[in-house]
Amino acid sequence: MSLYDALKRACSDEWEAYVNHAFVRQLADGSLPEACFRHYLAQDYVFLINFSRAAALAVYKAEDVRDLKESAALVDLLLNTETPLHLEYCARWGMSPEQVAATPEADANRLYTRYVLDRGMSGDLLDLLVALVPCTMGYAEIGRRLAAAPSTRLEGNPYRDWIELYSGKEFQEGSAAHAAQLDRVAGQRGIEGDYSASGRWSSLVENFRTATRLEIGFWEMGLNP
Amino acid sequence: MSLYDALKRACSDEWEAYVNHAFVRQLADGSLPEACFRHYLAQDYVFLINFSRAAALAVYKAEDVRDLKESAALVDLLLNTETPLHLEYCARWGMSPEQVAATPEADANRLYTRYVLDRGMSGDLLDLLVALVPCTMGYAEIGRRLAAAPSTRLEGNPYRDWIELYSGKEFQEGSAAHAAQLDRVAGQRGIEGDYSASGRWSSLVENFRTATRLEIGFWEMGLNP
Amino acid sequence: MSLYDALKRACSDEWEAYVNHAFVRQLADGSLPEACFRHYLAQDYVFLINFSRAAALAVYKAEDVRDLKESAALVDLLLNTETPLHLEYCARWGMSPEQVAATPEADANRLYTRYVLDRGMSGDLLDLLVALVPCTMGYAEIGRRLAAAPSTRLEGNPYRDWIELYSGKEFQEGSAAHAAQLDRVAGQRGIEGDYSASGRWSSLVENFRTATRLEIGFWEMGLNP
Amino acid sequence: MSLYDALKRACSDEWEAYVNHAFVRQLADGSLPEACFRHYLAQDYVFLINFSRAAALAVYKAEDVRDLKESAALVDLLLNTETPLHLEYCARWGMSPEQVAATPEADANRLYTRYVLDRGMSGDLLDLLVALVPCTMGYAEIGRRLAAAPSTRLEGNPYRDWIELYSGKEFQEGSAAHAAQLDRVAGQRGIEGDYSASGRWSSLVENFRTATRLEIGFWEMGLNP
Numbered sequence: 001m002s003l004y005d006a007l008k009r010a011c012s013d014e015w016e017a018y019v020n021h022a023f024v025r026q027l028a029d030g031s032l033p034e035a036c037f038r039h040y041l042a043q044d045y046v047f048l049i050n051f052s053r054a055a056a057l058a059v060y061k062a063e064d065v066r067d068l069k070e071s072a073a074l075v076d077l078l079l080n081t082e083t084p085l086h087l088e089y090c091a092r093w094g095m096s097p098e099q100v101a102a103t104p105e106a107d108a109n110r111l112y113t114r115y116v117l118d119r120g121m122s123g124d125l126l127d128l129l130v131a132l133v134p135c136t137m138g139y140a141e142i143g144r145r146l147a148a149a150p151s152t153r154l155e156g157n158p159y160r161d162w163i164e165l166y167s168g169k170e171f172q173e174g175s176a177a178h179a180a181q182l183d184r185v186a187g188q189r190g191i192e193g194d195y196s197a198s199g200r201w202s203s204l205v206e207n208f209r210t211a212t213r214l215e216i217g218f219w220e221m222g223l224n225p
Numbered sequence: 226m227s228l229y230d231a232l233k234r235a236c237s238d239e240w241e242a243y244v245n246h247a248f249v250r251q252l253a254d255g256s257l258p259e260a261c262f263r264h265y266l267a268q269d270y271v272f273l274i275n276f277s278r279a280a281a282l283a284v285y286k287a288e289d290v291r292d293l294k295e296s297a298a299l300v301d302l303l304l305n306t307e308t309p310l311h312l313e314y315c316a317r318w319g320m321s322p323e324q325v326a327a328t329p330e331a332d333a334n335r336l337y338t339r340y341v342l343d344r345g346m347s348g349d350l351l352d353l354l355v356a357l358v359p360c361t362m363g364y365a366e367i368g369r370r371l372a373a374a375p376s377t378r379l380e381g382n383p384y385r386d387w388i389e390l391y392s393g394k395e396f397q398e399g400s401a402a403h404a405a406q407l408d409r410v411a412g413q414r415g416i417e418g419d420y421s422a423s424g425r426w427s428s429l430v431e432n433f434r435t436a437t438r439l440e441i442g443f444w445e446m447g448l449n450p
Numbered sequence: 451m452s453l454y455d456a457l458k459r460a461c462s463d464e465w466e467a468y469v470n471h472a473f474v475r476q477l478a479d480g481s482l483p484e485a486c487f488r489h490y491l492a493q494d495y496v497f498l499i500n501f502s503r504a505a506a507l508a509v510y511k512a513e514d515v516r517d518l519k520e521s522a523a524l525v526d527l528l529l530n531t532e533t534p535l536h537l538e539y540c541a542r543w544g545m546s547p548e549q550v551a552a553t554p555e556a557d558a559n560r561l562y563t564r565y566v567l568d569r570g571m572s573g574d575l576l577d578l579l580v581a582l583v584p585c586t587m588g589y590a591e592i593g594r595r596l597a598a599a600p601s602t603r604l605e606g607n608p609y610r611d612w613i614e615l616y617s618g619k620e621f622q623e624g625s626a627a628h629a630a631q632l633d634r635v636a637g638q639r640g641i642e643g644d645y646s647a648s649g650r651w652s653s654l655v656e657n658f659r660t661a662t663r664l665e666i667g668f669w670e671m672g673l674n675p
Numbered sequence: 676m677s678l679y680d681a682l683k684r685a686c687s688d689e690w691e692a693y694v695n696h697a698f699v700r701q702l703a704d705g706s707l708p709e710a711c712f713r714h715y716l717a718q719d720y721v722f723l724i725n726f727s728r729a730a731a732l733a734v735y736k737a738e739d740v741r742d743l744k745e746s747a748a749l750v751d752l753l754l755n756t757e758t759p760l761h762l763e764y765c766a767r768w769g770m771s772p773e774q775v776a777a778t779p780e781a782d783a784n785r786l787y788t789r790y791v792l793d794r795g796m797s798g799d800l801l802d803l804l805v806a807l808v809p810c811t812m813g814y815a816e817i818g819r820r821l822a823a824a825p826s827t828r829l830e831g832n833p834y835r836d837w838i839e840l841y842s843g844k845e846f847q848e849g850s851a852a853h854a855a856q857l858d859r860v861a862g863q864r865g866i867e868g869d870y871s872a873s874g875r876w877s878s879l880v881e882n883f884r885t886a887t888r889l890e891i892g893f894w895e896m897g898l899n900p
Contacts, residue, residue: 049290049293052284052293052297053284053285053287053293053572056281056282056284056285056296056297056300057281057285059277059278059281059284059300060278060281060282060285060342060797061797061798062278063797063878065274065308065326068274068277068278068304069304069305071281072277072281072300072301072304072305075281075284075297075300076297076301079293079294079297080294080297083290101290107557107558107561107667108557110561110565111557111560111561111564114561114564114565114567114568115560115564117285117564117568117571118564118567118568118571121567121568121571121796122503122735122736122738122799123736123799124797124798124799124802127799187874188874188875188878189865189874189875190864190865190866190873190874190875190876191865191874192874198865199862199863199864199865199866199867200863200864200865201865203738203863217557278797285572286572286573288572288653332782332783332786332892333782335786335790336782336785336786336789339786339789339790339792339793340785340789342789342793342796343789343792343793343796346571346792346793346796347510347511347513347574347728348511348574349572349573349574349577352574412649413649413650413653414640414649414650415639415640415641415648415649415650415651416640416649417649423640424637424638424639424640424641424642425638425639425640426640428513428638442782499740499743502734502743502747503734503735503737503743506731506732506734506735506746506747506750507731507735509727509728509731509734509750510728510731510732510735510792512728515724515758515776518724518727518728518754519754519755521731522727522731522750522751522754522755525731525734525747525750526747526751529743529744529747530744530747533740551740567735
């Protein structure tokens with residue numbers, strides 16, 4: 001079993017509450033109030049900035065050239081693809097780049113990224129990646145779920161772009177590469193086979209659980225603009 | 226006066242010893258023993274790996290999106306342009322990628338990058354950039370000097386590529402951007418105008434001087450394969 | 451004017467909302483519900499652990515032996531005096547060390563310390579100290595205010611110990627030393643005289659304002675057990 | 676087998692070269708030139724400063740209160756016992772505190788501590804402790820060896836104090852506590868039992884080997900004032 005699957009299984013309640021959150025269901029059927037989406041979108045821009053910093057930290061923490069390059073590619077993707085795309089997307093929702101850039105960071109947003117940065121800085125590359133995957137791989141899983149669910153409405157759904165972005169080939173491939181890196185780094189750090197037998201297991205689970213809970217907090221923030 | 230010029234002026238002896246080092250002069254007239262160049266080249270590959278980590282640290286430390294992006298572009302340049310170019314170059318000098326990757330890091334090399342990383346981590350973005358510029362801008366200055374010096378021999382010089390790389394447009398422009406970033410970040414961190422009047426000046430000078438001395442140590446290492 | 455006074459003046463609304471918070475007023479007159487105080491106390495224990503980590507970061511970031519020693523003394527005070535005192539205090543309020551240690555960290559708590567740690571890690575020692583002072587010096591100011599206010603009731607007040615701790619000589623002296631260190635480090639980092647003329651001023655103010663807001667969030671958390 | 680013993684066995688050549696270095700043997704029989712000892716002593720003071728920063732980093736990186744306190748005690752020991760003792764000792768060898776504090780950091784010295792700091796920052800607490808033990812436990816082992824060796828001359832040996840410091844009860848106990856912490860943290864990080872079966876083993880060995888080599892470099896520096 002991949003480390004990601006084992007972590008999800010160990011935190012199944014939190015994981016379900018995250019990937020199946022009311023915010024996600026309302027995106028899927030198009031019923032999410034626009035004010036909620038706009039609030040979420042602007043905060044997500046601020047989130048991306050700090051998430052890029054966390055990806056850069058993964059470059060600093062890499063022990064070999066391959067990991068260095070994979071994390072550098074993530075920094076590049078976040079800053080040079082995701083961030084401009086976000087601004088473009090915001091523009092379609094009536095928010096100028098200046099407005100978005102001036103968004104005050106919400107507490108739930110700041111809490112999440114600063115947790116990830118501290119966990120990553122105080123731990124090793126594996127601790128950092130485990131704190132990052134609920135975001136990168138969770139969004140990919142949400143994308144796949146929504147694309148496959150009969151209850152998802154694409155036709156006339158104002159959030160269709162969002163669904164197609166995260167269920168799309170590019171994001172899915174990026175996320176799969178991230179999952180592969182997680183398992184590779186876990187092996188390098190002595191975590192493989194029967195994960196739960198490792199003295200480090202409880203710390204990894206606690207980390208994944210906390211990051212997942214902070215994702216839930218991010219959706220909650222979205223619902224309360 | 227730019228901060229870079231002020232720092233060079235404050236450390237003029239060390240700076241001259243660096244940019245005018247015997248290693249550089251022997252590159253310029255083609256008299257450098259091949260064994261020295263090969264040793265330097267392989268160590269420089271290892272250096273680039275850790276220098277990329279320092280550039281990634283600058284992404285983590287950035288206070289605004291512009292600096293985030295500039296440092297991310299530097300990471301990308303180092304890892305995706307400079308590093309492969311280095312391996313290609315090494316290949317022409319008879320070293321396979323495997324041989325280069327297996328190079329044990331020399332003390333002078335490790336000392337330099339670990340100093341930069343610690344100075345950058347313990348200080349702020351300006352401290353980090355000041356520790357980085359003797360490399361980025363020093364090489365650009367060396368490139369310009371060699372291109373302009375009558376004593377430089379290009380014809381039949383086995384190190385012509387090296388001279389042309391660092392005197393070339395791309396490297397010169399990258400280095401100029403770096404200089405501009407240094408001044409901009411200095412301003413954001415309260416360092417502008419009469420630099421030497423700042424309570425922080427001695428610390429900045431000491432940092433620049435140390436990094437310059439470690440560049441000299443790197444040339445010395447090159448001369449002693 | 452000291453840097454601390456200048457920062458308070460620049461954030462006077464947030465500062466008043468913090469040092470004059472309902473939680474503080476209810477401590478002063480003894481009307482705070484016990485459940486609120488217990489909740490606050492257990493969270494404050496968890497806070498101290500992470501605050502000690504931030505003080506240790508200040509040791510790592512120090513540029514001279516004096517700062518190294520001052521921050522090391524703060525680590526020692528927090529871990530070897532404040533933390534046991536907290537556990538003792540908790541015991542008097544019916545919470546065993548085991549119960550306190552098992553307290554799940556509240557979001558408002560985690561947000562505060564992780565913000566401080568990231569600000570300190572990404573910036574320099576001055577950024578770190580500025581993020582720390584709303585706690586160290588704010589509590590000292592609250593202690594002094596409560597000790598001097600006619601509305602404060604000591605007799606029969608269940609929170610008398612708390613008031614006496616923070617208005618007491620030892621805490622006041624520690625906090626004064628911290629203020630002196632702040633000004634000294636500011637000078638070393640080029641911040642003195644007309645603070646607001648520095649290009650760094652807005653960043654320092656934003657940092658102080660955020661930390662002060664997170665203190666308010668901590669009181670809010672206390673009121674909502 | 677303790678992790679420390681396993682690491683020493685994996686690096687036995689380097690370990691012997693370190694604990695049995697000419698500098699150590701000349702300390703033992705009193706034949707070390709005074710100029711070498713003075714040079715070593717002043718550099719060791721500078722070393723202690725940066726080593727304290729590394730111990731403070733271990734406080735920042737601790738995952739539980741026990742490790743937090745143990746590392747804080749090490750910071751305290753280094754800054755408040757070892758450092759003043761060093762200055763006192765230097766005074767007996769004719770160097771004033773001002774002279775010692777003004778010692779320019781030698782390359783071999785800077786290389787060692789910056790390596791430890793970067794390894795600790797980029798890795799986790801275990802990586803940091805593994806980089807620290809060649810110093811803390813190596814000096815204890817040297818102390819024990821010298822105290823037990825028939826070739827050691829105490830009578831009339833100008834370095835008798837040094838030998839007695841490191842073979843003494845206090846240092847031996849501190850070092851034993853450090854060894855116990857290493858094994859405990861290794862367990863928490865999933866490293867126990869058959870160490871060499873872990874995917875992380877080669878990284879731990881490389882780290883220990885490098886730190887040991889840098890200790891040898893420190894002795895070499897001592898022999899070449």
